[in-house]
Amino acid sequence: MPVPFETLIPYAIILAMFGVTGAGMSKVKNMNNAGKRTRRSLDQWDKQMMDRDRRLTGHLRGQTGNHLPPPGFELNNPWRTEPRIS
Template sequence: MGVPFEAFIPYAIMLGMFGFSGAALSKLRAMQNGGKRARHSVDTWDRQMMDRDRRLTGFLRGQTDNVRAPAGFELSNPWRIERAFI
């Protein structure tokens, strides 16, 4: 005895919604990363380089090939200075 195709309609709808939501989340993550795919297993070195790239270009994943840093980059030191005890 065959299964009526109407029984598969809810499963097709659910599968379609899972596919759509996965594609939409992937697109949103790519838009947040400047059009690049999301990074996984980011260690301390990668975070430092991504922070440097953000300070240079304004984007977390942006990169530049300029030899000279933009104006104001010398003032954007990521190290925090502790206050002296008075």
Template sequence: MGVPFETLLPYAIMMFGITGGALTKVKNMQNGGKRPRHSIDAWDRQMMERDRRLTGWLRGQTDNVKAPAGFELNNPWKVEPLIQ
């Protein structure tokens, strides 16, 4: 004898809720405890990359006036070797 599908609906609703909560938590953890960003343009990507190089986190920010030691040589641009 089969089980009516109405008995399984609460389990399906619980699974959607648990999965949604888990995905929200994972996204939150990946962004350093901040809400995920949407519609990121080139300027935002550039600033987020700068923040990642300064703090180690993509969304991290610092209020230090001076950059950490070694940051002056930490250039994200790839330089081609000189052709002679």
């Protein structure tokens, strides 16, 4: 007994929405990483270097080949200190 095509329309819509959502998420992640692939399994060293790159270039995935730091970078310390208790 054949299945009427009207019963398959909701499944086609659901499948299309999964595809649109996946493509949209991929595009948003790509735009968020400046056109580069998403990084996975980041350890402490990678996070530290990404934070350094963010402080140098202003973007988390940006890198620079300039051997001199920008002005003000010497005062841009990533270590957070607690205020003194008096």
